[in-house]
Structure formats: C-alpha cells, structure tokens
Amino acid sequence: MIGFIRRHPLSVLLALVLHVAIVSLVAIQWDDSVVIRMSSDGDQHSPQNIPVDMPKESQPMKTFTVNAGAVQAELQRLQDEEQARLEERQRLQAMTAQEKKRLKELQQRQKEEAAKADQARKQTEQERQKTAEAKKRAEEEKARADKARKEAVLAQKKQEEAKKQAELAEKKREEAKKQTELAEKKREEAKQQALLEEKKREEAKKQADLAEKKRLAEEQKKRELEKELARKAEEKKALEKATAEAKLKKEQEMAAAALQRQLEEEAAQRRAEQRRQQLASLKESYISAIMAKVKNNWRTPAKISPDAQCDLRITQTIEGNITSVKVLNCNADATPQFRVAAEQAVYRAEPLPKAPEKELFEKQITFQFKP
Amino acid sequence: MKTIHMTKNRLKRGLQAVVLSCLSFLAMPSMAELTIEINEGFDNALPIALVPFKLEGSSTIPQDISQIVANDLRRSGRFKPIPRNSMPQTPSDLPEIEYSSWRGMDIDNLVIGKITAEADGSYQIDMRLMDVLRKQQMIGKRWSHIPASSLRQVAHQISDLVYEALTGVRGAFNTQIAYVTLMKKGGKRLYTLEVADADGFNPQPILKSSQPIMSPSWSPDGKMIAYVSFESGRSTIIVQSLDGTYRTVIAKYKGINGAPAWSPDGKKLAMTLSKGGNADIYIMDVATKKLQQVTRNYAIETEAVWAPDGKSLFYNSDRRGNPQIFQLDLATNQEKRITFEGKYNANPEISPNGRYLAVVQGGNGFHIALLDRETGDFRVISDTYLDESPSFSPNGEMILYAMNRGGSGQLAVVTLDGHASQTLKVNRGEVREPAWGPFLTP
Structure with missing residues (x-):
C-alpha cells in the first residue's frame, strides 16, 4: 500500500x-x-x-x-x-x-x-x-x-x-x-358593519344630495353650456359674417386691384403704343430728314431724267458720318452719272442728321432716292 | 447766210447785189482772231478744280492745258472752275491730294495732271479726274509723243472726257466751227471763210473773197465743206476739202444756187435751186452730180436740212404766205407743216438726235426758237437780236448762231435751255454764217 x-x-x-x-x-x-x-x-x-395580533394591553383570559x-x-x-x-x-x-x-x-x-x-x-x-x-x-x-x-x-x-x-x-x-x-x-366587525351601513345610508343620502346637487349643477352647467354654445354660435356666426365680409372685402379689393392692374396694363400698353407711334413718327421724320439733306445736296451737271431713281444704302456712324454708300436697284432712267451724283449727294450731306432718339439710330439706312 | 428767209422780191434784189460783187479778197487782210465772251452760266454750275498741270523736263510749256480745259468747261455753262489763286494745294499725283481741303471748298471734282517734256521735243500728258467726295479716280489717261501744236487738241480731249464723265454726254470741245468774217477796209469788203477750234482758237481761212460767202455746211466726216460763193459773179455751190486739196463747183445753175446741206451719209447734198423759175429743194448725188427735185411748189422752198436718219428733209416754205417749217418724207414725198406758232419761222436746224428743231423766229425781232418735237414745246431761247443761222453742236447740247450787236455781226452760243450763252466776235469786223462741225472721231 x-x-x-x-x-x-x-x-x-x-x-x-x-x-x-x-x-x-x-x-x-x-x-x-x-x-x-x-x-x-x-x-x-x-x-x-x-x-399574533396581540392587544397592546393585557387582556383577561376568555373562554372559547x-x-x-x-x-x-x-x-x-x-x-x-x-x-x-x-x-x-x-x-x-x-x-x-x-x-x-x-x-x-x-x-x-x-x-x-x-x-x-x-x-x-x-x-x-x-x-x-x-x-x-x-x-x-x-x-x-x-x-x-x-x-x-x-x-x-x-x-x-x-x-x-x-x-x-x-x-x-x-x-x-x-x-x-x-x-x-x-x-x-367579529362583534366589533358587526358593530363596525352597523356603523358602516349607517355611514352608507348617510353616504347614500349624501350621494343623493350630491347627485341632486350634481344634477342641478349639470343642468346649470348644461344651461351655461348651451348659453356658451349659443354665445359661441353667435360668435361663430359673427365670425363667419365677419369672415364673409372680410372675404368679400378682400375679393372686392382683389377685384379692384385686378382692375387697377388691368387699367395700369392698358395704360402701359397705350403708353407703349403711343411711344411706338411716336418712335415710328420720329423715325419717319429722321429718314425724311436724311433724304431731304441728301436731296438738298443733289448737284450734278448731268441731265437727269425726272423718272430716274435708285435705292441708296447708307452705312453711317452714330455721329452721322458716312462709312459707305451703295447705289442699288436703279431703274432704266438712272444713268451712270445719276448713280455717281446720288452717291456724291450722300457724301455731300455728311454729317447726316442725327437720330432724335438713340434707339432710332440705324447704322444702315436704305431709301429710295429720286432727285 | 444759209437761209433765204426773204420774200421773193427781197430774194431777187439780194441776188442781184451779190452777183455784182467781185473776187478781190486776195488783197484784203488775212484771218481775224475770234474773241469769246462768256455771258452767263448755269446757276447750279458744278464747282470743279482744274489744278495747273505740273511741268517736268522743261521750264516752259507752250500751252496751259488745265486753263484750256477750265475755259472749255466754263463755256459749257455746266461747270464753274475755281480760280487758281483760291486752290488750297496744287497736287499732281494721287498721294498728294488732301481731299478734306478740297471738300472744305465745296469742290466735288478735281483734275490734276503732269506734262513731261520728252527728248524729241514732244510732250507726254498725264491727267486724272478725281471724285473728291468718294475719294476715287474717275478717269486716268496718258497721251504720249504729242507735238506742241497738238497740245490744245489734247486739252480739248481732256475737256471732252471730263464733260462726258460728269454729264454723261459726249463733249464737243474737240470739234471745229466754220464761219464767215467780213472785214471792211477802205470801202472794200473782205469775206473770209474760216475754220477754227470750237473755242475760236486756231482760225484757219479756207476761202477769202471780196464777194459774199454764205451757208457753209460740213460734210459728215468733217473733211469737206460745201458753201455758196459769189466769186464768179453769181451764186455757185462749191465743195472744198479742208486741207485745200480739193475744191469744185457742184452747182452753177441759172438763178439761185444756195443752201447746200450734206446728207447724213455724206453722199448727197440738198440745195436750193431756182433753175426751174421757182426756188425749190433739190437733192444732188455728190458722186454723179445727178439732181432730183423734191419740192414743186409755186412758193419758195429753201434752207433744207436732213433729218438725222436721212429719210426726210426739213425746209422753209412761204406757201402759207409767211415762212414756216415743213417736213418732206423722201420715201412718200409727203409734206407736213411743222411750225404753227408765230408768223415767221425760218432757217431750220435739226438736233443730232432729231428731237429738237431750232429755227429763226421773227416777229419781235429775230430770235432763235427751239421746238421740242416730243413735247411740242416751242420757245425762244436767245435774247439777242437779228439772230440767224442756228447750228447745233455735234453733241446736241448747244446752239451756235449769228446775231447782231451794235450794228456788227457776232456769233453766240446758247444752251438748249437758254441758261448759258457766250459771244464770239472779231475785232474790227463782223462774223456770221456759223456752222458747227461734226465730231472729229467716230
């Protein structure tokens, strides 16, 4: 071992x-x-x-x-x-x-x-x-x-x-x-029960009073609520009326604004049309002034048919200085001398009349020239 | 005098006087220089600058070419050459031109040039016509080997070029005129038929006579002149070459031999003859001398001129009691009266384009009147007196005619619209019977 x-x-x-x-x-x-x-x-x-739920004080023995x-x-x-x-x-x-x-x-x-x-x-x-x-x-x-x-x-x-x-x-x-x-x-409980029932009765009475009071209060409250509802309905009605009136007023204001806008647009259109017509008139005057000045400077020793005519295409600067002249689309009566003289008349008219408005200035102007 | 615008009696008396004159012209003084006076021009004549041509290779020049051109253009009435002393510069070549300077003077056109003397004594001429406004050259041309004697002719050619470039009408400066001068000295008269440049310079006598010389008429080629001479004691029609190599009498009939007129093709001559007892219009074939009578009327028909197309004749007839212009269609032999206004319309002359008919209109004196055959417009264009013998320039722009001023015969030139006129006269004498020659070149 x-x-x-x-x-x-x-x-x-x-x-x-x-x-x-x-x-x-x-x-x-x-x-x-x-x-x-x-x-x-x-x-x-x-x-x-x-x-054991003992009583606080010593109790005398009891038989059971x-x-x-x-x-x-x-x-x-x-x-x-x-x-x-x-x-x-x-x-x-x-x-x-x-x-x-x-x-x-x-x-x-x-x-x-x-x-x-x-x-x-x-x-x-x-x-x-x-x-x-x-x-x-x-x-x-x-x-x-x-x-x-x-x-x-x-x-x-x-x-x-x-x-x-x-x-x-x-x-x-x-x-x-x-x-x-x-x-x-148990006796105590019975006693307590009796007290409790009494208390319940009182409580029931109290509950009944309370219920009556509550009913009255509820009725009162209902009346007040109805009154409040009526007041709110009135207020709502007034609010709706005010809203409707405000809406109507707003619609009226919008309609007035739209009308105002339309009137302003129409006025603007009228002004634009007047401006356009004014510009067209000014432009016509401008071109006429150029043509008149060219005609005033017409000078030639040649015999020119009264029926002679050509288109003159003038290219100019804003100051009216001529940069080029082209004689175009002449009819059968326009001789070479007429063409030269027309071109010379343009150069002689330099500087050409200035445009009355800047926007009317045309760098290139073509017009029919007939002396 | 090309026309015979007299009544029958006046005509007969005139002819008798002419026949009595004699050919004593050789003893008389020679040619007379014409002096030109510019009377008026167009109001809107175009300013132009004829810059003196720069001379190179020589210190002197026989002719002032730019001045000749300036005078030509001024006489046309359509141009107003500016005085030399007002020119801002005298350029002779393109780079020298300051366009702004000329434009500032309202000058549209500028003629510059150079004359270069060549070693053989001839000259070279360069010219340029400038457009001041467009700053372009319109013409540039050079003539070489020009003898001094031809410098004037070159100047007239320059004038023609400038005129045509700016007016569109061919210039007639390089042409000649024929006229008859009458010099009186010591009770003797000397008639001289002369040919000169259109500006009156270079007068060359081709015939001198103590007897009247009338109705010179240029052949279409400008080499021959037909005229009426009384050198034989009576009227004869003579054709003579300008170079003097040819001279022949083509009509020496009994009675009147007058008013010769070359046909446009130069093959025929219309003339007035009274060999039949009455003055009528005849046509002679120059080559065969064959005559054809085209008018047969008891009245006087005379002063015939050919229509430019050669198909009809315009002439003067007093068949209505007073002289009026008639037209005879040679193909149909139909006559029609052309002038109706005025009691006296004679001495017709048709323009080269056939549109205008110039006549001597009597009534309040005798003036040149012009009938526009297209519009029917008939108006007096001269303001002189005792006008006669109208003759169109070959370009149809002007009319040369004879007139009387201060009792002395002078020549005058007027534009068709009557806006410009000039006078050609000789000192100490009279000048009459003008005829403007054709273009020297085709």
Whole structure:
C-alpha cells in the first residue's frame, strides 16, 4: 500500500480529495425545506413564532370553543413530520456508517499501497509517508469532526423538535386566544358593519344630495353650456359674417386691384403704343430728314431724267458720318452719272442728321432716292 | 447766210447785189482772231478744280492745258472752275491730294495732271479726274509723243472726257466751227471763210473773197465743206476739202444756187435751186452730180436740212404766205407743216438726235426758237437780236448762231435751255454764217 502510494502519490492524493469532497457533499443540506435542522438551543435556527395580533394591553383570559378535529389533525400532521424526520435521521446515520466503513477500507487500501510504496522506494519515500500519515491523521480528525458535527446536528434537530412541540402547544393556546379575539373581532366587525351601513345610508343620502346637487349643477352647467354654445354660435356666426365680409372685402379689393392692374396694363400698353407711334413718327421724320439733306445736296451737271431713281444704302456712324454708300436697284432712267451724283449727294450731306432718339439710330439706312 | 428767209422780191434784189460783187479778197487782210465772251452760266454750275498741270523736263510749256480745259468747261455753262489763286494745294499725283481741303471748298471734282517734256521735243500728258467726295479716280489717261501744236487738241480731249464723265454726254470741245468774217477796209469788203477750234482758237481761212460767202455746211466726216460763193459773179455751190486739196463747183445753175446741206451719209447734198423759175429743194448725188427735185411748189422752198436718219428733209416754205417749217418724207414725198406758232419761222436746224428743231423766229425781232418735237414745246431761247443761222453742236447740247450787236455781226452760243450763252466776235469786223462741225472721231 505504501509502495503503491509512493509510486502514485498524485493519484492517491486525488482519490483522497475526491472522497473528502463526496463526504462533504453528503454532509451538507442543500435544501432548507428538506433538511431537518435539529438544535437544542434558541439560536438563529429556532422556529419562528406565529405572529399574533396581540392587544397592546393585557387582556383577561376568555373562554372559547376549540375545534378538536382540527387540533387532532394538526397533531397527526406534526407526528408525521416527526416520524419523517426520524426516518431521515436513521437513513443519514446508515449512510454515515457506510461511509465510515468505506473510508476505513479506503484507508486500509491506502495504507497497504503506502506500505508497498515504502517497500518499493524504501528510504526515499519516508518523508512522503510521514506526510501521508499526517494527512491521514488530518483526514481522520476531519472525519471525527464530521461525525461529531453530524451528531451535534442530530442532537440539535432533536432539541428543535422538542421546542417545536412546545411551540405547537403554545400555538394551540395562541389559537384559542386567537379564536376568542376573532369572535371579539367579529362583534366589533358587526358593530363596525352597523356603523358602516349607517355611514352608507348617510353616504347614500349624501350621494343623493350630491347627485341632486350634481344634477342641478349639470343642468346649470348644461344651461351655461348651451348659453356658451349659443354665445359661441353667435360668435361663430359673427365670425363667419365677419369672415364673409372680410372675404368679400378682400375679393372686392382683389377685384379692384385686378382692375387697377388691368387699367395700369392698358395704360402701359397705350403708353407703349403711343411711344411706338411716336418712335415710328420720329423715325419717319429722321429718314425724311436724311433724304431731304441728301436731296438738298443733289448737284450734278448731268441731265437727269425726272423718272430716274435708285435705292441708296447708307452705312453711317452714330455721329452721322458716312462709312459707305451703295447705289442699288436703279431703274432704266438712272444713268451712270445719276448713280455717281446720288452717291456724291450722300457724301455731300455728311454729317447726316442725327437720330432724335438713340434707339432710332440705324447704322444702315436704305431709301429710295429720286432727285 | 444759209437761209433765204426773204420774200421773193427781197430774194431777187439780194441776188442781184451779190452777183455784182467781185473776187478781190486776195488783197484784203488775212484771218481775224475770234474773241469769246462768256455771258452767263448755269446757276447750279458744278464747282470743279482744274489744278495747273505740273511741268517736268522743261521750264516752259507752250500751252496751259488745265486753263484750256477750265475755259472749255466754263463755256459749257455746266461747270464753274475755281480760280487758281483760291486752290488750297496744287497736287499732281494721287498721294498728294488732301481731299478734306478740297471738300472744305465745296469742290466735288478735281483734275490734276503732269506734262513731261520728252527728248524729241514732244510732250507726254498725264491727267486724272478725281471724285473728291468718294475719294476715287474717275478717269486716268496718258497721251504720249504729242507735238506742241497738238497740245490744245489734247486739252480739248481732256475737256471732252471730263464733260462726258460728269454729264454723261459726249463733249464737243474737240470739234471745229466754220464761219464767215467780213472785214471792211477802205470801202472794200473782205469775206473770209474760216475754220477754227470750237473755242475760236486756231482760225484757219479756207476761202477769202471780196464777194459774199454764205451757208457753209460740213460734210459728215468733217473733211469737206460745201458753201455758196459769189466769186464768179453769181451764186455757185462749191465743195472744198479742208486741207485745200480739193475744191469744185457742184452747182452753177441759172438763178439761185444756195443752201447746200450734206446728207447724213455724206453722199448727197440738198440745195436750193431756182433753175426751174421757182426756188425749190433739190437733192444732188455728190458722186454723179445727178439732181432730183423734191419740192414743186409755186412758193419758195429753201434752207433744207436732213433729218438725222436721212429719210426726210426739213425746209422753209412761204406757201402759207409767211415762212414756216415743213417736213418732206423722201420715201412718200409727203409734206407736213411743222411750225404753227408765230408768223415767221425760218432757217431750220435739226438736233443730232432729231428731237429738237431750232429755227429763226421773227416777229419781235429775230430770235432763235427751239421746238421740242416730243413735247411740242416751242420757245425762244436767245435774247439777242437779228439772230440767224442756228447750228447745233455735234453733241446736241448747244446752239451756235449769228446775231447782231451794235450794228456788227457776232456769233453766240446758247444752251438748249437758254441758261448759258457766250459771244464770239472779231475785232474790227463782223462774223456770221456759223456752222458747227461734226465730231472729229467716230
């Protein structure tokens, strides 16, 4: 065994830890509702008292009737629960014994393995053996402690059970007291109920008064509302009338504006037409002035047929200076001398009359020339 | 005198007097220089500048060409040449012309030129007619190898060119006129038939006689002149070349031989003959001398002229009691009266274009009247007295005629509208019987 432990110290240690863990898991109660705690002292694990609405002042004991069936059932239930707890404690004791046994076997196997390891490794594993033994002692100590703790737990559970019995009796007394108080409470409740009904009647009356008042108020409110609606209708009517009047006025204003615009447009058109006619007249005068000046400068020694005529195309600057003259479209009576003389007359008329308006200026003017 | 606008009695007395004269002209003084006076011109005559031609290669020039041209143009009445001293510059070539200066003087046209003396004594003449307004050259021409004696002729040609360019009508400055001068000295008379330039210069006598010379008539080619001479003691019609190489009597019939007129083709002569006892119009074929009588009337028909187309004759007849103009259609032999206004219309002359008929109109003196055959307008165009022998210039623009001023015969030129006139006269003598010659070139 020791030889085995020496050869496999890590495995042995791991196995030992695993066993300790399993034992610990078995020893720990994971569910309070299931685990029955046993304690003989009144520490934090003591059962809680059932709260009782106790009067502030000590009341004199009063007799009351106890339901024997219910008490019996309650006692039966408590016995069942006690029985269940006993069974559970026995089962745990069995499990603990089994575990102890298994631990002993395990320790025995470990010892054997350690002995084997000792034999195999002899001197080299001496110290490890000591450690293992110390560890074994510690484990044994722990096992003992666990055992003592479990025993203490069992003793505590027993103590708690006794306390619970006492508490149950106290509870029964308290229940009886509670029944008495309940009856008293019922009387009080009946009294309170009567008061309440009176109060309800008063309340109903009050409600009726209130309803009447409310009805009157609502009627008043309705009248006021109707009045308000009438007023609003009047206001709306007045507003609509004002709106209609405003709309009419606006339409009239728009119509007047449109008429004004139309009149202004017509006036503008008239002015434009007058301007156009004025310009046309001025332009006619302008061209006539040019033609007259050219005619006034007509001079030739040649005999010209009175029927001779040509078109003269004059190109001029804005100052009336001539840049070119072309004689075009002459009829059969226009001799070469006539053409030359016409051209000369234009040059002689330089500068040509200026345009009365800048926009009337024509850079190129063509007119029919007949001396 | 080309016309015989007298009554029968006056005609007979005149002829008798002429026959008694003799050919004593050789002893008389020679040709007389004509002096021209410009009387008036057109109101709207065109100002023109004839810039003195620049002389190159010589310090003197025999003829002042630009002045001759200026005088020609002034005589036409259509131009008003400006005095030389008012010219702003005297350019002779294009780049020298300052157009604005001329335009400022209201000058439309400018004639500039150069005369270059050549080594052989001849001259080269360059001329340009400039349009001041358009700044363009209208004419540019050069004459080379011109002898000094022909410089005047070149000047007249320049005048013709300028005139035609500006008026559209061919100029008649380079033409000649024929006329008869009468010089009286010591009780003797000398008649001279002369030919001169149209401006009166270069007079050349072609016949001198102590007896009257009448009715010179130019042949169409300008080389011959037919006229009436009394050198033989009676009227004869003679045809003479201007160069003096030819002279012949073509009509020396009994009675009157007068008023010769060349046909437009130069092959025939119309004339007045009284060999039949009455003065009538005859046509003679110049080559064959064959005569054809075209009028047969008891009245006097004389002073015939050919229509430009040669198909009819205009002449003077007093068959209505007073002289009036008639037209005879040579093809149909139909006569029609042409003039109706006035009691006396004689000495007809037809314009080259056939439109105008100039006559001597009597009544309030004798004046030149013009009938527009297109419009029927008939009006007096001369304001002189005792006018006779109208003769159209070959371009039909002017009429040369004889008139009397201060008891002395002179010549006058008037435009068809009567707006311009000039007088040609000789000192110490009279000039009459003018005839304007044809164009010297076709």
